[in-house]
Amino acid sequence: RKEVEQDPGPFNVPEGATVAFNCTYSNSASQSFFWYRQDCRKEPKLLMSVYSSGNEDGRFTAQLNRASQYISLLIRDSKLSDSATYLCVVVAGTYKYIFGTGTRLKVLA
Amino acid sequence: EAGVTQFPSHSVIEKGQTVTLRCDPISGHDNLYWYRRVMGKEIKFLLHFVKESKQDESGMPNNRFLAERTGGTYSTLKVQPAELEDSGVYFCASSQVGQGKIYNEQFFGPGTRLTVL
Numbered sequence: 001r002k003e004v005e006q007d008p009g010p011f012n013v014p015e016g017a018t019v020a021f022n023c024t025y026s027n028s029a030s031q032s033f034f035w036y037r038q039d040c041r042k043e044p045k046l047l048m049s050v051y052s053s054g055n056e057d058g059r060f061t062a063q064l065n066r067a068s069q070y071i072s073l074l075i076r077d078s079k080l081s082d083s084a085t086y087l088c089v090v091v092a093g094t095y096k097y098i099f100g101t102g103t104r105l106k107v108l109a
Numbered sequence: 110e111a112g113v114t115q116f117p118s119h120s121v122i123e124k125g126q127t128v129t130l131r132c133d134p135i136s137g138h139d140n141l142y143w144y145r146r147v148m149g150k151e152i153k154f155l156l157h158f159v160k161e162s163k164q165d166e167s168g169m170p171n172n173r174f175l176a177e178r179t180g181g182t183y184s185t186l187k188v189q190p191a192e193l194e195d196s197g198v199y200f201c202a203s204s205q206v207g208q209g210k211i212y213n214e215q216f217f218g219p220g221t222r223l224t225v226l
Contacts, residue, residue: 004151032213043113043200043217044152087152091213095140095204096165099152 001026004090006100014108017078021103023088024070032091035062035073037084038102044087047073078107111135113218115201121224127189130221134183134203141184142204142215143176147197158184170195191225198222 006023013019025033033050048055050062050071061074075082088100114133122128134141143155155174156166160181169176173192178184188195202215 002151034214043219045217046214049214095142095157095213095215096154097142097144097152097202097215098154099144101151 002100003027003092003098004088004100006088006103008101008103010104010106012106012108013078015078015080017107018074018076019078019105020075021073021086021088021105022070023072023100023103024068025088025090025098026069027090027092027098028066028069030090030092033064033071034089034091034097035071036087036089038087039084047086075105078105080107080109083107113201113203113216115199115218115221117221118219119222119224121226122191123226124193125190127187128191128223130186130188130199130201130223132184132186132201132218134201135205135216138203138205138216139181140204140206140215141178142202143184143186144200144202144217145197146200146220147194152200155186188223191223193225196223196225 004025035047036044037047038044050064052064055062059076063072083106085102087102090098116131141158144152146152154168157164158178175187198220200220201218204215
């Protein structure tokens with residue numbers, strides 16, 4: 001079993017739609033969680049961190065469920081520019097990033 | 110502020126040859142990481158430097174890979190001799206506790222795309 005699992009997609013959604021991604025992790029001792037965004041052939045860039053209390057940044061909301069060991073990302077009112085791969089990251093210890101395979105999102109006009 | 114830079118952006122070599130990848134972290138970042146993504150797989154951790162010291166090299170695939178960070182500034186990752194399965198994208202990242210917006214936030218470079226023929 002992979003340490004971090006994501007549905008690879010692709011998710012094809014129309015502009016304006018709401019889309020949600022989930023990610024599950026296996027190490028219950030993990031303390032830090034992030035969503036990174038990666039555009040085609042570019043480097044991963046931090047989208048947002050994930051807290052148990054939830055974290056909202058504009059159209060994006062991230063949530064952590066420790067009991068079920070999953071994190072989620074909700075994107076509201078999707079834009080064409082949201083098309084990218086969304087990487088779930090779980091931090092092992094204090095620094096080692098464990099990545100999921102990424103979920104591809106394509107927002108259609 | 111300049112981000113993490115990597116050189117070269119692409120490298121195509123033949124099996125058995127040697128390749129050296131370079132990473133320049135964000136100025137002042139003590140922590141430097143190497144990651145790798147092979148085709149169809151997730152990005153995987155290779156190793157972590159704190160200044161010039163290797164803190165964790167548990168992700169290094171085998172002894173054909175050698176990473177150095179002399180002087181605690183830039184780092185190199187040498188693959189010698191290269192094998193077909195070494196093809197992939199090699200990312201470097203850096204971080205500095207307390208200086209990022211988010212604790213543990215790692216800033217990634219654009220990657221080096223390595224193709225071994």
